Amino acid sequence: MEHAKSLPKYLVQRYQGWKATDYAENAAWYRRLATEGQRPRAMVISCCDSRVHVTSIFGADTGEFFIHRNIANLVPPYAPDGDHHGTSAAVEYAVTALKVAHLIVLGHSQCGGVQGCIDMCNGKAPELEKPNSFVGRWMDILRPGYDAIKDAPEGEAQARALEKRSVVISLENLMTFPFVEERVKSGALSLHGLWTGIGEGALEEYNPASDQFRPVG
Known part of the structure; x- marks a missing residue:
């Protein structure tokens, strides 16, 4: 090469x-x-963003976390269609081979992927609408989330709402994987949704009962 x-x-x-x-x-x-x-206790699915330093946030040692990163920390729905699925492969390996006890989806503030989804859905990013845009087609996973927050005030409030919705959508999609659903229902695996504010060092946790995020601790 x-x-x-x-x-x-x-x-x-x-x-x-x-x-x-x-x-x-x-x-x-x-x-x-x-x-x-390796015997990691948890898998963390986070964004590729260089400002999200997963091991630093949790003070993790080498070998403690199985980490997968992608644009906007998204998990696609279960789709055994024979195509390449990097995120799905990572989830399968963590759950079925490593048998992690916790699966964490970590979203964050000022997410460029989420903003790209907003721009695309608003018609402000025609380049992402093209069939050959890898980012655009990946952001299609998040389109249903935009429909849920599109009435929020434009700007930071709308972006933050969709950043958190991306975490919820990923949690929902994780439960479409049969091996994830089986281990969750047996109590062998727990799912967690988190959002971190980069500038303020905040960490919030998703509460399914209220469908809201609340500060950790």
Whole structure:
């Protein structure tokens, strides 16, 4: 592959720093993870956004979380059609092979994917309407959520409402997977919906009884 390049120097330096400190101080733990395999307690489905640092938010150690990231932290409905389904494959592996006890969907503020969905549904992003737009077709998963919040005041209030609705839609879609539904109903797996405010460091949890998000803790 002729187009692959060497790592930028700053990444090489950061790797060397990690190897000399964190790895060196916990080498036995890393070797144990390598030989015994992973046993994560939870899977987290979060957005690709670089500002959402899942392990930092929860102070997680290496090997504790099985993390899958995609645009706008969405889970599509169960669709065993033979096509490529990265998110569905990650969910299947976490639930059936790793047997995680918790499955967390984590949304966040100022989500570009969610704003793209709003713009697309308002006719302000024709590029996302094109059949060959990967982002646009992925945002189609969120279209039903827009219908539920379209009457909210435009701007931050509307975006925040859809950010949280994206979490709920993903939770609902998770329950269309037979292996997820089976483990949830048996009590072996619990689903959790969270939303984090990047600027204020807020964390809110979805309450299905009230269909609202409330501060954690």
